Amino acid sequence: MTTIRLTNSLTRRKEVFVPLDPANVRMYVCGPTVYDRAHLGNARPVVVFDTLFRLLRHVHGADHVTYVRNITDVDDKINARAAETGRPIRAITDETIRWFHEDTAALGALPPTHEPRATDHIPGMIDLIAALLARGHAYEAAGHVLFRVRSFGEYGALSGRSPDDMIAGARVEVAPWKEDPLDFVLWKPSDPSLPGWDSPWGRGRPGWHIECSAMARALLGESFDIHGGGLDLLFPHHENEIAQSRCAHPEGRFARVWLHNEMLLVEGRKMSKSLGNFVTVRDLLDRGVPGEVVRLVLLGTHYRSPTDWTDRKRAEAETTLRRWRAAASGLAPGAPDPAVVAALADDLNTPAAIAALHALHGAGNGPALLASAALLGLLTPELGGWEEAAPADSTLLATLRERLIAARQDARRTRDFAEVDRLKAALLAAGVEVRMGRDDVELRPGPALDEDALRRIAPGRRPEHAP
Incomplete structure (x- = not known):
């Protein structure tokens, strides 16, 4: 069997990957927060971990790999989008999930084995929070339930920083009712305008970090093989996932291997x-x-x-x-x-x-x-x-390049560069980078290329090349 080696963010070493159960290799990857279109940065982990999913299936068999990628459909960004547009939250999340599926399919990503929505796992989150309270790892304050970071002695192992070295407020929410600035929210109150669920601590909604711990446990167990995501999630999100999962269920190890893709x-x-x-x-x-x-x-x-x-x-x-x-x-x-x-x-x-x-x-x-x-x-x-089909913009750009070359040759003869300046300005406005060397012209379409704008560049007889 092929030996797979992966660089584990937790140990900072490349290690031989040995699954806990070769008959059920388990991987969890943080998925989208569904309030808007997926951008290119969001696409990178989709493609990276889809490729790993394909490799694991090739090595262990398609029926022996379980891939979970969650959907965050309860979040303050979603609430803000609903307030901004006046649309129901469910309409926004359903539409955005459909967009995400269409776009990831266009990138060739296989559907994960499970794609849980956070709102379908609220009872599991409540149970996990209750376990943390019972073990002394969480406390209630000002209508919130918070995780007591310093109760977990291994906090900071993933990011390589001790709690004392972490700067309060850099990527944590500072509030006067916290015992420690690093403590993070597990549950927060909801007013009537916000989505909420009944809980032992009143009507409210979960904090961001708790959802992944609850869904991973429900679908993969208390110990599983791989947890992946973008590097921007390493701290605090993944660090907090480890802490709350290990403290609520100390008999498990949560994820054994952590993989993080770099930014775009x-x-x-x-x-x-x-x-x-x-x-x-x-x-x-x-x-x-x-x-x-x-x-x-x-x-x-x-x-x-x-x-x-x-x-x-x-x-x-x-x-x-x-x-x-x-x-x-x-x-x-x-x-x-x-x-x-x-x-x-x-x-x-x-x-x-x-x-x-x-x-x-x-x-x-x-x-x-x-x-x-x-x-x-x-x-x-x-x-x-x-x-x-022919390349989308090659013929059009080639034609415009020839027009610009001819216009510049004319201008060198007449000393009137008005047409050259007009063409350059139009091309730049259409999202094309214009590079003019002494003897050549290069047109490079940028990420904001507007082909319709290219076609609207004023037509006319192309200037004849000067002799």
Whole structure:
């Protein structure tokens, strides 16, 4: 059997993965908070842990892997969206869940074995909180129930920091009724305008951290194999999950292996709405970027390193996939190549696996290419068909590039650069980066490319090239 090695965030070492029960390998991954579209940063853990799910199924058998990815459908962000729009909370969460399923399917992600909604597990959360109170790990204050962080001697093991080194207020909620600034909310009161459930502590709703502990225990038990998520969740969310789960059920170990994917940049910068580079999965799909292309770009960087979404990577991924699909067209898949399996088994080394796929393509081994790519969720029939069409923007950009080259040549002759400036401004407004060297012009479509705006650039007779 293939030996899988994974870098455990808890021990900070790459370790041989030995499941608690080879007949039921269990993995939990933090899923979406459903109030808006999934952005590219949300897509990365979806693709990373889907690839791990595929590897585990390949090694242990599809019927012997249980993958749980939760849905957070009770949250203050959802409440705020409902208040802002006047829509019922359930309508917002149902719609957003549908969007999430559509977008993740477009990325080639398999459905998890279980996808629990937090609102379906409120009784389990109440039971877990009651157990923490009974063991002295929680207390009531000002209508809230809070976890007593310093009651758990191993708090900080995951993040590598002791409670004394943690800065109150950096990523914790400070309140005068806390015994300690690090203590976190397990249950909080709800007024009539907010969703709430009856509990021994009054009508209220759960804190964020408690839901994952309750759902993981319900579906995977008190000890399971792998817990995954983005690096931004390591502290405080995952640290708090460990503390409350271990204290409520000390006979269990909760998750044995912790995996965290690094963050995503867009064209070298942190993605944010203020920078104008905030990109959702749906934005890309609506602009004609195939989900398979998005997936290959995300897999092109090791999950433990930051990845940068760039248009150059998008174009290269599209070209690669067109070549691979053409080479494998009409062929039946063979067996996965050992080099691809070995790369994935080595801490999910997707860049090495992709290099092995390039080698298979170069060797003309289409059947092995098909089977091996499927382990990465690529070249599947479900994601195919897009490659039959011409690249969405190549012809249009080529035409506009020629117009700009001709306009610049005219301007050099006449010393009138008005048309050059007009074309550059229009291209920039349409989301195209214009790079003008001494002898060449390069147009690079950015993440906010607007093809309709490109088509609206004032038509007219293209200036003739100057002699």
